[in-house]
Amino acid sequence: MAVNLSDIAAMAGRPIAAVVGLVVPRSGNPTLIHELNAGLHEVAERFQVPIVGGDTNSWEGGLVVSVTVLGESEKPILRSGAQPGDALFVTGTLGGSILGRHLDPQPRISEALQLRSLVPLHALIDISDGLSQDLGHILSESGCGAILDAEAIPLHPDATTLSQTSGKSPLEHALGDGEDFELILVVSPEDAERLTAQPVPGITLSRIGTCVREPGMWLQESGKLVPLMPRGWNHPLS
């Protein structure tokens, strides 16, 4: 439910209803089913998305849950509108979601709606597969590239914690880990100044880089420019 809501946030849409398909194992644990149901309704209520239908059944097989969220938007924000010179922002902090946050995603519905009401968003996506990979979707659909500022990428404390045992740096986690469900937004340089000059109450925004004409992704770190692969910056092209 939350992941689907994040997909709506990724287009700055407004969720209107959800349908839930549920197949329950006959020999299943009733507590699990009750908790699942309570969890679905808790998220539905928090985001004021009525569960309007779907189907419920039981069988000898395993548990199946299928959630679809329907949303509306007068003008959805797509991935394809980024232009060279545009500024890149992310909401929140990134990395290490596997330590637990991936089980309780916080879809950025109201954040996306609030941001689009403040400035025109050229492109928008939620981070489900990782910052570098999801930014890659924006860049390939917009036909441009980007340079990211390593020091500007906001690290979640979990990225630091995980780095102590993972063999990766916190930055690698912030760039490569999935299921952060934060937003990447692309705005004009002028609107970037406005967003930076006047912080938006309740929304943590970090300006992490700039779109460039040449396709590709680079990380600017300690004055050097390192090519970045969509799947993680530790496997550079050169």
Next chain:
Amino acid sequence: MAVNLSDIAAMAGRPIAAVVGLVVPRSGNPTLIHELNAGLHEVAERFQVPIVGGDTNSWEGGLVVSVTVLGESEKPILRSGAQPGDALFVTGTLGGSILGRHLDPQPRISEALQLRSLVPLHALIDISDGLSQDLGHILSESGCGAILDAEAIPLHPDATTLSQTSGKSPLEHALGDGEDFELILVVSPEDAERLTAQPVPGITLSRIGTCVREPGMWLQESGKLVPLMPRGWNHPLS
């Protein structure tokens, strides 16, 4: 898909979109999946209902298909509007769907919309569980009863065929068999006259009985009035 469309027809609604949740066994027959997909799209196209989303996945378990159809209606026709004196009609012919028709339901979407444009419908339902049982839903929600005319109930040839081996009469099949997916409609006596006087092109309509004040269901057969249980008239109350 067709069964869900019939649920939309049962309220004289207009289908607008479908969502499909699909979990496919990894070891499954690819032909089955292609045929399933083709079947879903064939019905979607026939009723001009775009499949707008849902989810597709694969696993080690069995095949799971969950279809939800979203519809709209300025004023849905409910089950609760039948009044004593109202006339009961059904579309099509009934009984014996298990001989094959149950695998290819014909949702009466356009029939319901056409009928509601001709006369005010007091109540409406589709026949999924059998004429007597689904009529029972209308009667209990409307707080009235009904007398059915045994000779007026339209028998499908399958009801006759099945009766040769089932030990039941064709009428029993027409009253008790499910999955006909025809419509039961309730209109005022005046509108019943109009519907009877001028046949509606393309729609087979039979006037099968009358609503009465006293709760219950009766079958008028050879001049006798036999109580009818919602689950089939062969198990009368007395």
